[in-house]
Amino acid sequence: MKADAQESQSLVLIVDDEPFIRLILRHFLEREGYQIAEAQNGIEAIKVFKQLHPDIVLLDAIMPDMDGFECCTQLQNFDCSKYTPVLMVTGLEDQESVDRAFEVGAMDYVTKPVHWAVLRQRVKRLIQQSQLQQKLEAVNVELQRLATIDGLTQVANRRRFEEYFNQEWQRMKRDKRPLSLILCDVDFFKLYNDTYGHRLGDRCLQEIAKAIKDIIKRPGD
Known part of the structure; x- marks a missing residue:
C-alpha cells in the first residue's frame, strides 16, 4: 500500500556508506511515494x-569517520531535530548495540x-507519530493562549496578569529592583454603556485595549 498524500510529501534522509544499500533503499521508498535525500557518511x-x-x-550504524551512533547523538543537538525521528538501519542486533541505538536518540531500528x-x-508509523x-x-x-487571553479585548486576562505579576515580583525581588504597576480606570464607562448599548460598549473596550497595546514598546511591559 502506498503512503497517503500527507506522508508522500515527507522527506526521507538515507545515510549509508554503501552506494548499493542507498540505491535499493531509495528505489523502495520512492515507490512508496516518499521524497529522498542521501548522505554517504555521518559528517555529510x-x-x-x-x-x-x-x-x-x-541511519546506518556502522560507517567510517563518524558512525551512526555518534551522528545520531549530534543530530539531537539541533532544534530542528525535535520532530525528526531516527530509524537505525544496522547489521548489528546484539543487545548492547540495540541499547546504544536507543540511548543516542534513535526511535527504532x-x-x-x-x-x-x-x-x-516503521517508516510510516514514525512519520505519523x-x-x-x-x-x-x-x-x-x-489552548494555553486562549486560557490567558481575554476573548473580547485580546489582551492578557486576570489569570495571566497574576501569573506574570508574580513572576516579575520574584525577579525584581531577586535583583533588588523596583517594580512599577499602572492601574487604569475608564471614566464614565457605565454611563457610556447604558447610553449606547453593550455592543458599542464592547467596541469601546476593544479600542481602549488597542490603544494600550499600541504604546507598549518593550517585551517586558
Missing part, C-alpha cells in the same frame, strides 16, 4: 540535515538484510 548527513530538515532519517514490509510500516506530536503541541500552545 549532518550537513544535509541542517539544509533540508528531513521528516525522518534512516531495523536490521540488515532489510525486511521490506517491516521497513515500510511525529506529525501527531506536532499537531498536539500546536493545539496545546493555542
Whole structure:
C-alpha cells in the first residue's frame, strides 16, 4: 500500500556508506511515494540535515569517520531535530548495540538484510507519530493562549496578569529592583454603556485595549 498524500510529501534522509544499500533503499521508498535525500557518511548527513530538515532519517550504524551512533547523538543537538525521528538501519542486533541505538536518540531500528514490509510500516508509523506530536503541541500552545487571553479585548486576562505579576515580583525581588504597576480606570464607562448599548460598549473596550497595546514598546511591559 502506498503512503497517503500527507506522508508522500515527507522527506526521507538515507545515510549509508554503501552506494548499493542507498540505491535499493531509495528505489523502495520512492515507490512508496516518499521524497529522498542521501548522505554517504555521518559528517555529510549532518550537513544535509541542517539544509533540508528531513521528516525522518534512516541511519546506518556502522560507517567510517563518524558512525551512526555518534551522528545520531549530534543530530539531537539541533532544534530542528525535535520532530525528526531516527530509524537505525544496522547489521548489528546484539543487545548492547540495540541499547546504544536507543540511548543516542534513535526511535527504532531495523536490521540488515532489510525486511521490506517491516521497513515500510516503521517508516510510516514514525512519520505519523511525529506529525501527531506536532499537531498536539500546536493545539496545546493555542489552548494555553486562549486560557490567558481575554476573548473580547485580546489582551492578557486576570489569570495571566497574576501569573506574570508574580513572576516579575520574584525577579525584581531577586535583583533588588523596583517594580512599577499602572492601574487604569475608564471614566464614565457605565454611563457610556447604558447610553449606547453593550455592543458599542464592547467596541469601546476593544479600542481602549488597542490603544494600550499600541504604546507598549518593550517585551517586558
